[in-house]
């Protein structure tokens with residue numbers, strides 16, 4: 001698989017990674033596959049993906065434990081990317097960016113992952129009660145201590161009020177994030193930013209991705225398949241279990257899923273033009289990869305066959321006509337977050 005380089009530390013990864021979140025978190029619990037997901041990790045590694053994206057919060061903790069088991073014999077094939085700074089409380093997810101906590105959380109992640117170094121340690125969310133420089137300074141000390149190779153920042157849930165959902169208000173999109181990233185850069189280099197980027201959520205293209213590109217910062221495209229919608233395997237009105245994030249997502253009501261079918265139809269048309277076997281999911285991922293040489297797509301899956309299908313999207317070169325057609329697809333209906 002094509003390799004891409006992340007940030008000043010020049011860490012190399014396969015262009016398509018594996019998002020491990022659906023194995024233990026955010027999607028319907030009854031569909032989880034337990035240790036069968038270990039085989040999914042191995043299938044992704046065999047297909048050339050190296051970056052495995054997890055977080056201590058996923059599970060909580062069980063996703064890191066699973067990755068640790070999966071990598072017992074294969075640590076050298078993988079690039080482990082995990083996150084710190086969000087805790088699952090009784091009612092809510094809460095941020096904790098206190099330096100002492102961050103250092104203890106890193107040791108716990110290392111134990112669960114059964115490794116002595118985390119390749120990319122990402123701040124999941126900044127803690128509003130702790131100056132972000134203090135949190136980032138503690139993370140930088142983990143690099144000095146050899147426990148972490150590079151640092152990343154997640155840019156989700158930090159959009160300014162009023163910036164919801166449309167490209168029209170995009171002048172303000174990610175402004176707060178970029179200010180925060182500038183502050184982090186004063187303390188220690190940001191090697192990667194992780195944010196949502198997909199055919200139906202292209203907002204990061206306007207300010208955030210160019211900011212990363214100009215500074216040689218890697219960009220991890222989260223939710224590149226639109227939480228599964230862009231794969232064309234979901235049916236409008238199918239419904240989601242209450243524990244599935246899509247049960248509360250404005251784009252996954254029966255009405256919005258029906259309204260957004262032209263987006264999937266457009267991806268399917270392009271896939272067909274490339275010949276038998278290509279899928280809308282692969283077109284969606286190829287489009288993400290085409291947005292910049294610093295972009296790594298992180299599609300989430302718990303299934304071996306989909307991890308392999310997604311990895312092969314790195315071989316699908318989109319033509320200028322394909323890209324033009326994607327640009328002409330209708331803007332997604334339903335609020336973005």
Ligand SMILES: NC(=O)c1ccc[n+]([C@@H]2O[C@H](COP(=O)([O-])OP(=O)(O)OC[C@H]3O[C@@H](n4cnc5c(N)ncnc54)[C@H](OP(=O)(O)O)[C@@H]3O)[C@@H](O)[C@H]2O)c1
Pocket residue numbers: 018019020021022023027053054124154155156194221222223224225226227228229231233281298299300301302303306307309310
């Ligand atoms: N930093 C953050 O705050 C943050 C937030 C969200 C996500 N992320 C990261 O980004 C990754 C990707 O996001 P995501 O997993 O939420 O969304 P996604 O990649 O857009 O979509 C995942 C969904 O698509 C399905 N899927 C995957 N490949 C498919 C294929 N080829 N054909 C049909 N369906 C397919 C998966 O099903 P199965 O699960 O059944 O395989 C899953 O339901 C996560 O795993 C996580 O690592 C980070």
